[in-house]
Amino acid sequence: MTTDWTAFETRLAGKRRAIVDGFLELLRRNTVSQNPEGVRAGSEWLAALMRRRGLETRVLETAGAPAVFGERKVPGATRTVLIYCHYDTKPAPTKEWFQPSPFEPVFRRVDDADNAAFVPFDRVPTDAMAEWRVFARGSSDDKGPIWSHLEALALMDELALPPRVNVKFIFDGEEEIGSPFFGPLTEKHRELLGADLVLVTDGPKHASGRPTVMFGARGVLKFELTLESARRDLHSGNFAVPNPNWRLAGLLSSMAAPDGAPLIEGFEDGVIPPTPAERELLARYPLDLPALERELGVTLPRDYLERMMFHPTLTIRGLHSGFVGAEANTIIPHRTTVAIDIRMVKNQRLETVYARVIDHIRAQGFEVIEGAEAPLPDHLRGRAVRVVDKGGYDPAKTPADLPICREVVAAVERAHGGQEAVVVPTAGGSVPIWAFTDILKLPTLLVPYANANNRQHSPNEHLRLDHLFQGVRTTAGLLRDLGA
Structure with missing residues (x-):
């Protein structure tokens, strides 16, 4: 059964300013991993928001920072999707940012340099909002995807367009320091975190902006x-x-x-070297190596992708x-x-x-x-x-030939208007998906929402607002299509 997304798109366009305004409140919260008081306060704020959004929500204690769990049970659903993000961030030394505070968001146009003059949100025109970037610690890694998920559910509720799958969220509070207690948390809450599929919306999309799906992480x-x-x-x-x-x-x-x-x-x-199927994916991966060398100012090895993934x-x-x-x-x-x-x-x-x-x-x-x-x-x-x-x-990977993998790729492509996805054997970065693949024995895929070159882990981290809005579309599409 297909979904008519016309009303959703109209409502999303009309709510863009309100969506970003709410996002700024999340970005203003200092949840740097090494700031335990701020992380705990952030978990409680997030949990309260999720409860107001109609999610059954719990703050799950660990030997370190808490995780936040939320659930929406859907009558008649036969599949459960667990979505992982993290709400903690890397440190943000103020002196290296081109703004007064990394926790007071500012805006620049997509084509502006990172050190160009910035403006506050009230000077960003509503009709051109998708042409701007928001600069703040955690904007792309990983608070933007969290906000896309929550806003997608809110829009679906407004339009009486319910998910077709049971939805679970688990938001990690220690990812940026290696998730030291996420494994024990997963062991303890096996039943609570039980699902048919895990989606991880951390990391950047391909530089082309095309939808991106990854089957593993280092x-x-x-x-x-x-x-x-x-x-x-x-x-x-x-x-x-x-x-x-x-x-x-x-x-x-x-x-x-x-x-x-x-x-x-x-x-x-x-x-082990790449399999024939993985080599095929590498061969199809869009990479302009000379352009990347010009951008970075260094010479890169010819086997750049294989080194990064394998x-x-x-x-x-x-x-x-x-x-x-x-x-x-x-x-x-x-x-x-x-x-x-x-x-x-x-x-x-x-x-x-x-x-x-x-x-x-x-x-x-x-x-x-x-x-x-x-x-x-x-x-x-x-x-x-x-x-x-x-x-x-540990690293982890899900076999690319599983039927559920093809379903996710197809759903992500539909959410992007039919644009072909960049399918990647494994991410070069790291995220603790081993807890899902090795402990819970669940297929786990990465579907990044943030734009490439977003300066994650670096000064002047930012998120393109068009990617924030696209994330809303993608989440809604996945929650409908994966239950069809």
Whole structure:
């Protein structure tokens, strides 16, 4: 049974300003993962809103930040769809944003530079709203999709156009710090989270703006390594002591080649190449490599897509030691720290990869101290690596040839006016879908809503408003078509 979407489109056009106005209230809430009070307040605000929208809602406690669960049971529905998003965000240092606060949204046109003059919402013309972007932390990652879902349900209710599936939402409060307690939460609430299909609306669409569907995501392992030599920083001329930075530089150069290719023994054990079907999807993936090189200013490998989807990475994501710039001092730093993340691919396991890293560090002649509490004996100064802040989760993938996968692709294409979807074997980024594929044994697909190049995890994150509105259409279409 097909749905006549004419009334829906008319009502969506008439409510655009109200939809964005409500979205701004969500964006103003500081739910940075490292701000537990703000995350909890955000969960309670979101839960209250969901209850007002007619969802049976619960705040689910974990050993860390809470998750928010909502449910709409539909009489006669024979299929249940569980939708995952996260309401926590990355940190947002204000000095690097081209606006007074990352939590006070501002607007620029789609074609404007990120540092162009901005305007407040009341100066955005209603009839051209789709030509603007909203700048705020969490706008694309991942509050925009949350808002699209809730507004889709509200519009459907107004028009007496009910979903044809039972609808469940689970909104994670710790995704940006590796979802450390999402696995146990899933184990505890197996029945509550039970469904026939999971949809994850995190991440960006293809750069063309075409609808995008992904069948998996890489896992992630993150940790920090610290080396400490002397008890304090020392004058670089008056003392001759070991510099931990040189020791760390040697260790890091043993872990990866200059181009970033991992050199750790056994690092890619278990990694399998793309299947013939996956190679076909890679061949159909629209990629203008020269244009991307011009945009980024770097040369990219010819096998760029295969590296991004089917090989693990080893990334230095931060270094800290001593002083630079206006704070520079002529000292021998006594401590140095590197933050590392590893993106893992299907068949790799977090604990196995972590063990390979630790074995490699020991093979370079270092002692390993795990955890922040264990003391550093003097005889190990300059010879021990402390490992802290370990976290992450395994990769996961759903077989692309399942009938439900074809249904989702077709429904997403219809919601985009028949535009052909970009179908991707696996996302380069990470999201904890292993909790659904491995614990709940459910087919899980990623259907990103945000525009490409949205600066997620970076200063000046933004969301195109046309993508916010398209997200409303997509959610409504999925909730109707998947129950047809």
